[in-house]
Amino acid sequence: MILRARVNARLREGNAAASDTIRVDGFSFSFARMEFSKNNMPIELSKTEQKLLRILLENKGQVLPRVQLVDSVWTNGAEYVDENALSVTIKRLRDKLEDTPSSPEYIKTIYGIGYTWAVK
Structure with missing residues (x-):
């Protein structure tokens, strides 16, 4: 029961992170994961x-x-x-x-x- 709750929580986190990604032209901005890229090249x-x-x-x-x-x-x-x-x-x-x-x-x-x- 506890394992199922943890798995479901992780799945919700993953979905939230995916929906938080903004794509514009060649940019990808994921504020939840703090991952930013331009033309698949990471940006710090x-x-x-x-x-x-x-x-x-x-x-x-x-x-x-x-x-x-x-x-x-x-x-x-x-x-x-x-x-x-x-x-x-x-x-x-x-x-x-x-x-x-x-x-x-x-x-x-x-x-x-x-x-x-x-x-x-």
Whole structure:
């Protein structure tokens, strides 16, 4: 009886992880398993990069203001986070995800407002 319950729990975990995978173009992002790849090549992402990427993907096509992104990503109780931290994290994500980081296709800057994951 206990073994059956454990097997069923593992199966549910596996299904949850599979449904948590987001596929866009050649990307595969599994936040549950913390596995990220582009064209089947693994991508190493920091926890902060993962949080930011997930927010962008969950709001695909929507412009997210810089303040909202800072509040959403750096929620660990820090009293003050410089907005430059967001710019640096965006740059690191672009360097890892974009073919040409200086001319991004996916993470677009909306000048004076914030960022968006371009719909593909």
